Amino acid sequence: MxxxxxxxxxxxxxxxxxxxxxxxxxxxxxxxxxxxxxxxxxxxxxxxxxxxxxxxxxxxxxxxxxxxxxxxxxxxxxxxxxxxxxxxxxxxxxxxxxxxxxxxxxxxxxxxxxxxxxxxxxxxxxxxxxxxxxxxxxxxxxxxxxxxxxxxxxxxxxxISSTTIRSLIRNGEVVAAKGLLGRPYVVTGHVVHGEALGRTLGFPTINLAGKVDRYVLPKPGVYVGVAEITDSDHGIERHNALISAGYRPTVKGETYLIEAYLLNFSGDLYSRKVSLSFLEYLHEEIKFSNLDKLVEQMKLDERNAFIFFENE
Structure with a gap:
């Protein structure tokens, strides 16, 4: 074009x-x-x-x-x-x-x-x-x-208007937004190095940066979604994912961050272009008293994500 x-x-x-x-x-x-x-x-x-x-x-x-x-x-x-x-x-x-x-x-x-x-x-x-x-x-x-x-x-x-869709995204109503967009809401960026906390907890995540701050940011919380990874040699890979968007209150995060845990995936994605589709809002961010309770919730979210994709 x-x-x-x-x-x-x-x-x-x-x-x-x-x-x-x-x-x-x-x-x-x-x-x-x-x-x-x-x-x-x-x-x-x-x-x-x-x-x-x-x-x-x-x-x-x-x-x-x-x-x-x-x-x-x-x-x-x-x-x-x-x-x-x-x-x-x-x-x-x-x-x-x-x-x-x-x-x-x-x-x-x-x-x-x-x-x-x-x-x-x-x-x-x-x-x-x-x-x-x-x-x-x-x-x-x-x-x-x-x-x-x-x-x-x-x-x-x-x-159907952009103003209405903006409001839906900011309220976490990604299913309704999909109906108006005609496709899931997507945020695209590049994978960058984070604090690697997820890896130590058994849930390695990819952190999105780059042009992410130009998007209308979804309501803080946990979502089920899909990650599309662009590879110049192999085209686009698709992986089901859990997406966390927000401020990470349990670890006292100060800035809004989008990160994703890819189900049944292992590998190095640093610097790769990734598009995250937000399919369903699971729950708000929760401030846990310790990391063990955070891991318990992440395991529950993972189970719910598998159930979501089994029923699609």
Missing amino acids: EYIDVTSTPPNDLTPLVLVIGKFDGVHRGHSKLLNTASEYNEGIVAVMSFSDHPSWILKGDREYDKSLTPIHHKMSLLQDHGVERFYNIQFTKEYARISAKEFVLDHLSKLNIKRIVVGEGFHLGKARESDTNDLIKLCAQIGIPVTVIPLLQEEGNN
Whole structure:
């Protein structure tokens, strides 16, 4: 997939495009519907135009939005899986936010050979979200671009949205989040050296670092999940896992950490890329009075994990 960084206006280009515009955080089922519709037109390559950062974070400093369900490296991978061939990443700043809807369409989008634009019905554009899809249709008509507006996808009467999914993840409701995403919630990073406490207790774990801090972090607790390990020589290995996310109160941890114990696995995974899928929340973090009680709980969690996968 071709990546184009946009700091002001997009570069002039004659490639025929079906352009889908949106934040695409999570690339959830609603986003999939937009992308599938765009690919059906066969009027050009499917391209996505999105923002580097959430407007609520840049303009309001709202920490609810300083993390992502899918940081850019993850978002691009998912978009490519949906057949997207070009990705315009708008560097969203306070200065960029002052651009009017008219300027965005007539001065920015006009530089591209857009055959059709696809957006969701909740789409807004321009300074202070001044314009809606009706305004977009009128402005695009001035430069001969048709606009397709897709109704918002709903689940049990509620709109599927990134905001809802964020809340579910932060509350540990990963099963419900999976229903809206269309896949399990995944955090990707690289394995780093930890304190090796798990190994001494008979439960060697892998510690995830790297780009993990860019994700919306799941509620602290213990989860059943799957680890996908990327190996340049052998492709992707999948292993069932127990995932611990949080602050490790028994050992007085001070920072949020994601670590995983892979069931029926032994080996060295340091520096390897690992994607952890969160399938089910087992329980909150527990502060034990000693390590023996911690080990008892870990053995119980392991049994419950085996039962979970046997029943899948």
